[in-house]
Amino acid sequence: IDLDAFITGLPKAELHLHIEGSLEPELMFALARRNGVAIPYADVEAVRAAYAFGNLQDFLDIYYAGADVLRTRQDFHDLAAAYFDRAAADGVVHAEIMFDPQTHTARGIPFAEVIEGLLSARAEAEARHGMTSLLILSFLRHLSEEDAVATLAEAEPWLDRIAAVGLDSSEMGHPPEKFARVFATAREKGLRLVAHAGEEGPPAYVMQALDLLKVDRIDHGNRALEDAALVERLARDGMTLTVCPLSNLKLCVIDAIEDHPIDRMLTLGLKATINSDDPAYFGGYVADNYRAVAGARGLDRGQLATLARNSFTGSFLPAEAVAAHL
Ligand code: HPA
Numbered sequence: 552i553d554l555d556a557f558i559t560g561l562p563k564a565e566l567h568l569h570i571e572g573s574l575e576p577e578l579m580f581a582l583a584r585r586n587g588v589a590i591p592y593a594d595v596e597a598v599r600a601a602y603a604f605g606n607l608q609d610f611l612d613i614y615y616a617g618a619d620v621l622r623t624r625q626d627f628h629d630l631a632a633a634y635f636d637r638a639a640a641d642g643v644v645h646a647e648i649m650f651d652p653q654t655h656t657a658r659g660i661p662f663a664e665v666i667e668g669l670l671s672a673r674a675e676a677e678a679r680h681g682m683t684s685l686l687i688l689s690f691l692r693h694l695s696e697e698d699a700v701a702t703l704a705e706a707e708p709w710l711d712r713i714a715a716v717g718l719d720s721s722e723m724g725h726p727p728e729k730f731a732r733v734f735a736t737a738r739e740k741g742l743r744l745v746a747h748a749g750e751e752g753p754p755a756y757v758m759q760a761l762d763l764l765k766v767d768r769i770d771h772g773n774r775a776l777e778d779a780a781l782v783e784r785l786a787r788d789g790m791t792l793t794v795c796p797l798s799n800l801k802l803c804v805i806d807a808i809e810d811h812p813i814d815r816m817l818t819l820g821l822k823a824t825i826n827s828d829d830p831a832y833f834g835g836y837v838a839d840n841y842r843a844v845a846g847a848r849g850l851d852r853g854q855l856a857t858l859a860r861n862s863f864t865g866s867f868l869p870a871e872a873v874a875a876h877l
């Protein structure tokens with residue numbers, strides 16, 4: 552079989568996906584119409600044309616504006632259902648999806664509307680595709696730690712259906728240490744922990760995520776490669792990195808896909824995985840990300856299988872479920 556079919560057919564877990572980043576322009580327009588929300592684009596083509604980013608903040612400004620069309624439980628259900636269908640077609644059998652409650656609660660959308668919509672889509676995906684999923688509540692790091700604490704308190708009735716907390720949004724100037732207390736609280740409540748680190752921020756932010764937040768995974772982690780001792784530590788500890796090649800390209804973390812360090816990460820002994828991050832904004836779902844680096848870096852099937860295997864061993868599934876996927 553050809554490489555395309557091999558990649559699609561390879562069972563994969565997706566570990567780094569922002570559900571708000573899976574909002575395709577077509578659904579954005581449909582929800583804008585359904586909710587009577589004005590959007591500053593003439594049509595779907597104009598939306599796609601606006602997706603040219605010079606850095607993370609350029610993207611975030613457009614991403615938060617796009618999320619304004621999400622208003623009801625049904626909207627969050629439809630958003631997640633579209634993602635699960637698309638991911639299933641790419642051979643994703645398990646997904647750990649981040650959601651940003653503060654993006655919605657700050658606009659007056661109740662936390663319950665957001666999470667209940669996501670949970671109903673999750674149940675539907677399990678019934679329709681046999682696809683399992685877990686939710687990661689991600690805090691916006693450009694907001695205060697007190698706001699994150701209040702968000703975790705709001706989530707209390709659903710904590711049995713939330714696997715982990717995460718940390719996303721503008722990295723520079725918002726180091727992990729800002730969230731040490733709320734992460735400690737989340738850990739005490741039995742939640743797993745992840746944080747974006749080393750996407751734009753320096754290796755020191757990756758170290759803070761490890762030492763001060765005590766994360767179970769690093770989201771991105773690219774800039775850890777600048778520090779040989781840190782690389783050695785990440786490799787020794789078997790720390791999973793949720794790498795997002797097309798995101799790295801679109802947000803100018805790399806200049807060209809041919810420069811992507813995914814194979815270097817594997818050679819260094821790092822437990823890298825491939826993920827789509829915000830597929831509606833970055834031009835590809837998870838199989839597109841595998842294909843992009845396979846083509847640009849000449850990855851062989853063994854390396855692709857290793858990346859897929861890492862996605863299960865780096866997941867928050869119980870050990871028996873991980874074993875069943877290997
Ligand atoms: N980085 C930080 N915050 C985000 C991202 C990202 O890649 N995607 C959505 N929120």
Ligand code: ZN
Pocket residue numbers: 567569719747770828
């Ligand atoms: Zn991300």
